[in-house]
Amino acid sequence: MSVKKIKRDVVVIGGGPAGLAAAISARKQGARDVLLLERGQVLGGILNQCIHDGFGLHRFKEALSGPEYAQRFIDELNALAIEVMLNTMVLSLSAEKRLVASSRQGLMEIDAGSVILAMGCRERTAGAIMLPGTRPTGVYTAGVAQNLINLQNIMVGNEAVILGSGDIGLIMARRLVLEGARVKGVYEILPYASGLPRNIRQCLEDYGIPLHLSTTVVEIHGGRRLSGVTVAKVDQARRPIPGSEEFIPCDTLLLSVGLIPENELSRQAGVEIHQVTGGAVVDDTLMTTVPGIFSCGNVLQVHDVVDDVSEEAEIAGSYAALYAMGEMRPFESYIQMRPGKGVRYVLPHKVSGQLDFVLSARVSGPVDNKAIVIRDQDGKGILRKKKIKMHPAVMLRIKVEKDRLKGVQSLVVGVEG
Secondary structure, eight states: OOOEEEEEEEEEEOOSHHHHHHHHHHHHHTOSOEEEEOSSSSSSGGGGGOOSSOBTTTTTSSOBOHHHHHHHHHHHHHHTTOEEEOSOEEEEEOTTSEEEEEETTEEEEEEEEEEEEOOOEEEOOTTTTTOOBOOOBTEEEHHHHHHHHHHHOOOOOSEEEEESOOHHHHHHHHHHHHTTOEEEEEEOSSSSOOSOHHHIIIIIGGGTOOEESSEEEEEEEESSBEEEEEEEEBOTTSOBOTTOOEEEEOSEEEEOOOEEEOOHHHHHTTOOBOTTTSSBOOOTTOBOSSTTEEEOGGGTSOOSOHHHHHHHHHHHHHHHHHHHTTSOOOOSOOEEEEEOTTEEEEESSEEOSSSOEEEEEEESSOEEEEEEEEEETTSOEEEEEEEEEEOTTSOEEEEEOGGGGTTOOEEEEEEEO
16 A cells, blocks of 8 residues: 655644644744644534533633634635645654654655644543443443534433533533433532532532532443442542442433543654543643654643643644754753642643743642742742632643743742632
8 A cells, every 4th residue: 555655844643722822833833734624524623512501701701612713714715825635634743753644645744844733632531530330321421422413413312411510511501401401410429529610600500509528439230231329428539438329310420531642653652651631741832752742732631621722732833843843852951840739730830930831730639818939949939829629620831931040940829828
């Protein structure tokens, strides 16, 4: 079988919100040959099935639906005449930035000046969380149910239970009610909700859907079709408390139990993966540990707001273009960053000290009237941001100016009073 060989300055893998913004940014930065590869039939990624509004509030100052938000970028992409290949699956990626992709036209080998990883993430399934019980029909991840209802006009059930309080699960709780189903409740193993506070209000409280914290599903029941689930309270170690079990009759169970960045290609190329985020280890240009390979969006860290995905992707696109044009190379030394007290992770993981950058972080648990504080190796405060409320569901994004980093060797980001 013959393999078509081509060269491009910048190759973007993924045509969702991150890939779209990254490709546009790379072209605007001056990259001549930008190629976007998308395995689906259309651009937009997961946004196409998100027909609710709330997208673009920060970027466009409007409440757009997912397809409307994506179309803004698709229109700009088309206006810039950026090359797009749909129905194209990337099969392999090497550290030398060589890709092998498959499409209806056959196999292609692509040599890239730089590569931007924008593959997004996937949902955890019942098997991934080892949910015990039978395996009847009626058990869906929240995103699959969203696709069936919103894009295929297929109703998934009449009486539903939702496990996990992630944003997709909260949005689907409301969607099911609007379609005439009864949602028995949302059950969250943590002592706090894992979705955005606005979604708790708009999707649960406004529709009278109960939220049960420190509670989880301990068994699935049913033959061919789901007949119910057993839920139980959990202790501080998240172990079911004997005697707290309750059977909930239902024909549908939606799982909203977390997202996993799609980093199989990243690992194949030798990119170092961070243990907490599940995404690549990156510097302040969003370049990974493999020179010339950049990462952004949900494949780098799972976001809660698509506007932040676009902003992050534009940073990756800009630096990827500079790298491809020979105007940027990896820095000779870095300031290492790590999370401190009350912080789950920080990103980027290392910074050059020569660039302004945006710090992303998530706190370990809900806190009120505290501050995010960045300190250097000597304990000196570099930056302090007071926050009335901080929640693990809400990503913190803080701009840090390079002038604050003179003489700094390492940084710790923590929560302080």
